[in-house]
Amino acid sequence: MTSITHKAPLVHEEEAQLKADAHRAMTLRKTWIWVGRALLAVVVIGGWQWFTAVGLVDKFFFGQPTEVWNSLVRLFTEGTAFGTIWENLWITVQEALGGFVVGTLAGVILGILLGSNRYLSDVVGPYIRIVNSIPRIVLGSIFIVAFGLGMGPKVLLAAVLVFFVVFFNAFQGVREVDQNLISNVRVLGASPLQVAMHVTIPSAMTWIIASLHTAFGFAIIGALVAEVLGAQHGVGLIITQAQGTFDPNTVFACMVIIAVVTLGAEYLISLLEHSLLKWRPPSRSEAQAI
């Protein structure tokens, strides 16, 4: 007994030492990750710059990082032929958001409905697979012919792209619900609505929210493509205009702007995910960390 108490402070010291070592190893690892990231960016962008500068790659066709930066600055300071970049960006974002909301709502509602009704899903299922297999981007042409050059067709195309992503996830989410949980609340006297509120929807929420990450990307793609097909405003129009004048730098600049918007939206969705799914055990998959 006495020998143990004698050794206690020593053990304590060793533990502190171990802790410090572990902490140092973690910091070192993080530093190296950031060094690697920075290096990768320098190699890719620097390489692009160098190849175009020495003329191995023609910058007339492939652009050049410094020129992309200049285009970016020009977009924000001088604006475009169709108004300031902010106006155009706002229109594109509105279209994407509109499509995102409409597509998500439709996808969730239909997904839950079909997921919980076997007969309905057996009847409608094949048609949904057929519609899903047609190249939906082409629908944009029809929407523009039918509804004109306004925001409507853009929202619609974005919504169509978003719908299928969310729908399949919501459907699968409902199908994966633990049947024991449903039996449990049904025995306790739950009505079909209560089963949906207490079990089906919360359970499918994990799947639905996971799909929202991809869905917002699709909303932006839908809005941009519809704008490229025909528009009076928007980032897509700036891109077609730049394409028409052989200006790859402005196209790249627009890509950068859209990437920033998408990353911002992604961040907001992650916040939503955290608050809605705080019941989940931490670190479910490595893929989420990327």
Next chain:
Amino acid sequence: MTTVSELHRRGGSPTDHGGGGGDNGGRIEIHGLTKRYLTPKGETFTAIRDVSLTVEPGQFCAIVGPTGCGKSTTLAQVSGLEHPSAGSVTVGGRTVEGITNGVSYMFQADALFPWKTVLNNVLIGPVLLGTPKREATELAMDWLRRVGLAGFEDRYPHQLSGGMRKRVAMAAALINNPRILLMDEPFGALDVQTKAIMQNELLQLWEGLRPSVLFITHDLDEAVALADKVVIMTSSPGSIKNVFDIDLPRPRGDVQQIRHEERFLELQGQIWSSLKDEVTRAYKQTAGVPA
């Protein structure tokens, strides 16, 4: 130990289908029950055939049988989640059509809501019966205290150990003071030590409320230690082979201790000799060996 009358005085439990004990509400009568399922290939599969069984109010009845002999199917018919193909189930003198009132279920996989806190998991029973939230919360807190989980109400199920999750499930199953408790291998997935603890706790809680219990298990020791009556089912299609009355005195006390008593071993031996043939036959069926 809190008694039923205390629970009623607190006003938290629904009295229209209150716990077993005196009244006849918990009497389960199964008559000639047969259940066939349609397989995806379009064939019929008979899960149970001509099962007849009576469970007296407040009786603890264990069902033992080989894997896939239709034990769970029997429970599903009693709860009203499924409808019999032939025969009938009456609970408290009324034929089961639709969901039976005053029934609680406990499964092997703890059917807890992973997205609800411990408190909200226990709370769901009274809430679904339309009890006001505040009253339900009080009742749930009381039940959490009873199963020894006071102070854990804000945790999520994934933060609890297997035994704690079982206790939450038990509180959730008993909070409505059911007249019938259906348990489908509730402790099947627990380690031996935790299992023994949970069995003791279940017996204690059951003796306080005295619902009728249908308890499915593979574990013969568990069946003998807990039940008043052990029913042996034959291998598929399931029917009742034998019924054994367990005359060990109540309260049983520690299930670990009772296992060594002479009468326990005697009963266990009798039941095992009846069960053994069925288990062997079921094994041969599933293993593809000609019987």
